[in-house]
Amino acid sequence: MKLVKLTAISAAVLASTAALAAEPVVVVDGDEAAVYQAEPVAVAYEAQPAAQYNADAGVVRNTTGAVVGGTKTFFNTALNPAAVSAEIGTLGYGANIAWALNDRVELQAGWAGGDVSDIKDNFDVNDIEYKIDDADFSNPYLGVQVRPAANWFTVGGGIIVPDNDIEVTANATGPNYRINNIDYASDDVGSLSGTVEHRNKLAPYLTVGFRPNISDNWGVFGEVGAAYLGKTDATVTASGTGNVSVTGGPDVDASVVAERAQKELEDKNWLEWMPIVKVGATYRF
Structure with missing residues (x-):
């Protein structure tokens, strides 16, 4: 007992x-x-994830520790991006991958290009309108997106590596081409056609935009800004081969008209500062 x-x-x-x-x-x-x-009681703890989705800011919060914490976590972070995006704009059609450092900063790597003549078909150089016949764009870029207030408003910046070839044809205004306020008879000149290529191999860019979320995973964005692509190298030729009548002045050879149009095209500031306008959609993991 x-x-x-x-x-x-x-x-x-x-x-x-x-x-x-x-x-x-x-x-x-x-x-x-x-x-x-007495045997100690086992207590279960649930590990908190290293990254947490922030529905307001639309980014992955706090992956900085994973980046600097060690080789294994660094590769895990590199191989698991925060988001992928598709875009269309003045630089072409493209896509990018983003890695979030925190709820305010994302690193981006992307590419935009293709035939942008479907997006923009002409531009003006002083008094001549040029039609874009073909535009073979290739613009890989590296950048950063910053959310100053940790919300939908963004400021972006980075570097583009441009390789853009543009083929153009000048449209005459009435019976004349006007170059530097001088009128040349379009029938004598024939067609003015040429190519344009930017000199800069690295082009800095700056944008402002918005990136609201429409669900936990999906969002949209829009950006406006500019990239400094530098001066251009242009080549313009005239189909005419004889003398060209000049209003109020002596006749000149058609090749002289082409040279003057080429110089004016190379001096065009619009081509030196390429506007950036783009919209797109984002999927966040």
């Missing part, structure tokens, strides 16, 4: 003290005493 009582008392005491990690339990029955060591 003593053994049964001792066993029952011991079980009750051990059950009531299960939350005590390593405190000894003493059970006394008459003149006899027994000492029991």
Whole structure:
């Protein structure tokens, strides 16, 4: 009977003290005493994720620790981007991948290009309108998107590596081409056609925009800004081969008209500062 009582008392005491990690339990029955060591209770902790989605800002919060925490977590972060985006704009059709450093900063790597003559079909150089016949654009870029207030408003900047070839044809105004306020008979000149290529191999850019979320994973964006692509190299030729009538002046050769149009085209500031206007959609992981 003593053994049964001792066993029952011991079980009750051990059950009531299960939350005590390593405190000894003493059970006394008459003149006899027994000492029991309580086993520590295992407590389960749920590990918090290293990255947490921020529905207001639309970015992945706090991956900085993963980037600097070690080789394994660095590669995990690099191989698991925060978002992918598709875009269309003045630089062409494209896409980018983004990695979030925190709820305000994302790094981006992307490309935009293709035939932009479908997006923009002409531009003006002083008094001549040029039609874009073909535009083979290639604009890989690296940049950063900053949310100053950790909301939908963004400021972006970075570097473009432009490789853009543009083929153009001049449209005459009435019976003349007007170049530097001088009128040349379009029938004598024939067609003026040429190519334009930017000199800069690296082009800095700056944009402002918005990136609201429409769900936990999907969002849209729009950006406006400019890229400094530098001066252009142009080549313009005239289909005419004879003399050209000049209003109020002596006749000139058609090749002279082409040279003057080429110089005017190379001096065009619109081509030096390329406007950036783009819209797109984003999927966030």
